[in-house]
Amino acid sequence: MSEVGIIAYGTSPFTKEDHKIESMLHKSTNDLFKKNPDINKNKIDAVLVSTNNNSKYLSPVLSEMAGIQPKIAHSIESLCNSGTNSIVSAFSYISSGLADMVLVTGAERYDSPGQILEWDNSRGEFKHPIFWASIFSKSYKREYGISDEQLAIVSVKNHKQAKENPNALSKKTYTVEDVMNSKKLTDDLRLLNCSRPCTGSASILLASKEVAEKYTDMPIWITGIGQKTTSAGFTKNTSLTSMESTTIAGQSALKMSNRNISEIDVAELHDAFSVCEPMILESLGFTNPGEGINMSQKLHEESNFMINPRGGLIGSGHPLGATGISQTIEIVQQLQKTAESRQTNNPKTGLVHNMSAAATSSTVLVLEK
Amino acid sequence: MSEVGIIAYGTSPFTKEDHKIESMLHKSTNDLFKKNPDINKNKIDAVLVSTNNNSKYLSPVLSEMAGIQPKIAHSIESLCNSGTNSIVSAFSYISSGLADMVLVTGAERYDSPGQILEWDNSRGEFKHPIFWASIFSKSYKREYGISDEQLAIVSVKNHKQAKENPNALSKKTYTVEDVMNSKKLTDDLRLLNCSRPCTGSASILLASKEVAEKYTDMPIWITGIGQKTTSAGFTKNTSLTSMESTTIAGQSALKMSNRNISEIDVAELHDAFSVCEPMILESLGFTNPGEGINMSQKLHEESNFMINPRGGLIGSGHPLGATGISQTIEIVQQLQKTAESRQTNNPKTGLVHNMSAAATSSTVLVLEK
Numbered sequence: 001m002s003e004v005g006i007i008a009y010g011t012s013p014f015t016k017e018d019h020k021i022e023s024m025l026h027k028s029t030n031d032l033f034k035k036n037p038d039i040n041k042n043k044i045d046a047v048l049v050s051t052n053n054n055s056k057y058l059s060p061v062l063s064e065m066a067g068i069q070p071k072i073a074h075s076i077e078s079l080c081n082s083g084t085n086s087i088v089s090a091f092s093y094i095s096s097g098l099a100d101m102v103l104v105t106g107a108e109r110y111d112s113p114g115q116i117l118e119w120d121n122s123r124g125e126f127k128h129p130i131f132w133a134s135i136f137s138k139s140y141k142r143e144y145g146i147s148d149e150q151l152a153i154v155s156v157k158n159h160k161q162a163k164e165n166p167n168a169l170s171k172k173t174y175t176v177e178d179v180m181n182s183k184k185l186t187d188d189l190r191l192l193n194c195s196r197p198c199t200g201s202a203s204i205l206l207a208s209k210e211v212a213e214k215y216t217d218m219p220i221w222i223t224g225i226g227q228k229t230t231s232a233g234f235t236k237n238t239s240l241t242s243m244e245s246t247t248i249a250g251q252s253a254l255k256m257s258n259r260n261i262s263e264i265d266v267a268e269l270h271d272a273f274s275v276c277e278p279m280i281l282e283s284l285g286f287t288n289p290g291e292g293i294n295m296s297q298k299l300h301e302e303s304n305f306m307i308n309p310r311g312g313l314i315g316s317g318h319p320l321g322a323t324g325i326s327q328t329i330e331i332v333q334q335l336q337k338t339a340e341s342r343q344t345n346n347p348k349t350g351l352v353h354n355m356s357a358a359a360t361s362s363t364v365l366v367l368e369k
Numbered sequence: 370m371s372e373v374g375i376i377a378y379g380t381s382p383f384t385k386e387d388h389k390i391e392s393m394l395h396k397s398t399n400d401l402f403k404k405n406p407d408i409n410k411n412k413i414d415a416v417l418v419s420t421n422n423n424s425k426y427l428s429p430v431l432s433e434m435a436g437i438q439p440k441i442a443h444s445i446e447s448l449c450n451s452g453t454n455s456i457v458s459a460f461s462y463i464s465s466g467l468a469d470m471v472l473v474t475g476a477e478r479y480d481s482p483g484q485i486l487e488w489d490n491s492r493g494e495f496k497h498p499i500f501w502a503s504i505f506s507k508s509y510k511r512e513y514g515i516s517d518e519q520l521a522i523v524s525v526k527n528h529k530q531a532k533e534n535p536n537a538l539s540k541k542t543y544t545v546e547d548v549m550n551s552k553k554l555t556d557d558l559r560l561l562n563c564s565r566p567c568t569g570s571a572s573i574l575l576a577s578k579e580v581a582e583k584y585t586d587m588p589i590w591i592t593g594i595g596q597k598t599t600s601a602g603f604t605k606n607t608s609l610t611s612m613e614s615t616t617i618a619g620q621s622a623l624k625m626s627n628r629n630i631s632e633i634d635v636a637e638l639h640d641a642f643s644v645c646e647p648m649i650l651e652s653l654g655f656t657n658p659g660e661g662i663n664m665s666q667k668l669h670e671e672s673n674f675m676i677n678p679r680g681g682l683i684g685s686g687h688p689l690g691a692t693g694i695s696q697t698i699e700i701v702q703q704l705q706k707t708a709e710s711r712q713t714n715n716p717k718t719g720l721v722h723n724m725s726a727a728a729t730s731s732t733v734l735v736l737e738k
Binding site: 228 | 391416421423424425426428429430432433438439440441442443444445446447448451454457458460461462463464465466467482483486487488594595596597598599600601602605618621725726729730
């Protein structure tokens with residue numbers, strides 16, 4: 001399999017603003033080219049757009065706006081992990097030899113139609129993800145004797161970390177008490193336990209080894225890819241306290257990269273809700289079942305940004321199609337040591353975890369410099 | 370680049386019926402597995418859904434309905450050539466080594482939101498493709514001194530051929546007079562010059578050489594791939610009498626397969642409107658500029674099914690996301706000599722041409738046995 005590197009990135013601030021999807025796509029793409037004026041647009045073989053927006057033909061539209069005439073141009077959608085699905089697709093276009101350089105741009109509006117999965121009747125009256133997040137929270141707390149106050153730590157930590165991320169939606173920090181006093185959505189979920197949908201965009205440029213080394217002396221290599229879809233409907237999940245698709249995707253990605261989990265120095269994990277962070281930490285093997293919340297708490301106390309340095313989805317906001325790409329950019333910055341006040345200590349190997357619909361599907365990427 | 374073969378297919382009838390998109394996706398997938406009961410679903414690494422439908426997470430939904438738990442699962446959209454974009458993506462997943470077996474299913478409803486490209490203001494008051502089809506028709510007729518009656522031949526031929534396709538939307542044949550007397554849509558376009566949106570679904574299963582040869586002694590190999598996006602907006606087209614993206618995609622596909630156009634024995638071309646067939650014949654180099662309509666006429670007189678044997682889009686109907694896959698299935702059947710009353714004479718090399726939005730993007734595939 002050919003080596004594939006990330007050679008450039010661009011992003012927009014994550015906001016609640018009302019912009020057209022085409023403008024949002026162009027915003028991070030434009031940022032990428034402004035940061036990297038040497039990139040020859042004529043050599044971009046593919047433009048992949050990651051979004052849940054209902055507008056069509058967005059890849060040719062973005063290409064025209066950006067002055068690119070690619071061979072391959074299409075949109076990719078898989079709800080909340082559309083972004084990493086697009087990155088894996090870009091990897092395959094390059095690795096197969098069909099492309100040498102691929103632009104991946106994700107964008108979403110605050111009113112994304114991807115927030116609700118109409119098809120899943122098993123969610124009962126709540127079509128919104130707070131349904132499954134509540135059940136996960138209740139089950140997880142009961143199984144491991146965890147309190148609401150303990151879960152709130154994830155929100156406190158990730159909002160704190162987001163404060164160091166200039167593009168994050170959240171600009172505030174909160175205490176455990178703030179989280180406990182925020183609006184009650186269900187018996188097991190309060191507003192500050194939730195990531196918030198928002199408007200945002202993120203772009204990365206991937207290239208074959210030969211091309212990557214022409215443009216930069218610090219490409220970040222995608223050395224591991226793991227993906228798994230177990231179902232689409234929530235009630236098909238085999239466990240309510242762990243994430244099977246995440247475990248399988250994590251094992252595959254680590255195997256491909258010839259790494260084990262203890263070698264991961266920094267990670268972006270899909271904390272759509274507070275309970276997700278400990279569940280993912282455990283499902284990936286960062287810690288034992290039931291001990292994820294202790295790990296989040298310890299990292300918080302030590303002001304260690306190892307997990308979700310950009311503030312996760314809870315702090316950064318969650319523009320669905322842009323999220324996986326934004327997570328990946330954070331790990332690229334961490335490995336390139338350009339993450340400024342979010343920088344972790346000399347990381348060599350990073351991990352991205354991105355999932356959809358109650359972890360019925362997951363993607364895990366391993367990145368290395 | 371690893372060899373990638375098509376080892377199975379399934380389809381639904383193309384109709385005007387009102388079915389849910391999920392049911393439509395399942396229909397052709399189910400047909401594929403019924404025709405090929407030996408396929409081990411546990412070995413399917415990726416499920417790609419091709420559609421313009423606004424429903425989300427359709428690949429995991431289809432996977433759950435079909436009893437598949439793939440690694441890779443996402444939707445792909447690029448208006449009318451979503452189908453061949455999905456096939457090329459499947460090719461890249463296999464060729465890169467990320468997957469050994471990939472299911473590609475396309476489906477659309479008669480009321481597809483992909484029929485109108487809101488973004489393209491250059492289309493004036495007509496958002497519908499009849500706008501660009503009228504301009505192409507007027508320009509082509511003027512440039513080469515072609516009459517409306519001559520263009521009508523494409524519709525007559527392709528409806529006649531569709532009569533031999535049990536899944537086609539059209540069940541009738543028409544005379545040139547019928548076409549000329551059909552409802553006038555614009556100065557240069559009548560109803561029978563147009564393909565009609567419809568409800569339909571088509572599935573193919575692709576596999577690496579090793580896996581393909583386990584399942585069938587007659588895999589059809591994808592030996593050439595060419596794609597090009599020149600723009601998204603109609604007015605960026607450099608010519609109104611030829612299709613630049615088609616020419617470039619065709620040349621790339623032929624080069625990759627080491628073939629020239631005279632070696633193509635049978636082809637499915639994207640005749641969204643009558644004028645498209647001669648323009649595509651010329652842009653691909655099947656014949657000289659201005660002579661495409663003579664070629665269609667001659668084939669019609671000889672009852673030679675070489676071009677658009679299943680009846681093209683005009684005869685088969687045009688369920689956007691399924692079209693490119695249905696075209697590909699037709700060429701597979703032709704090469705496997707299972708096309709029954711549509712069978713052309715001993716074809717060895719076939720071609721699929723699929724395009725979007727006034728040929729602002731095109732895909733060309735070369736298939737061989």
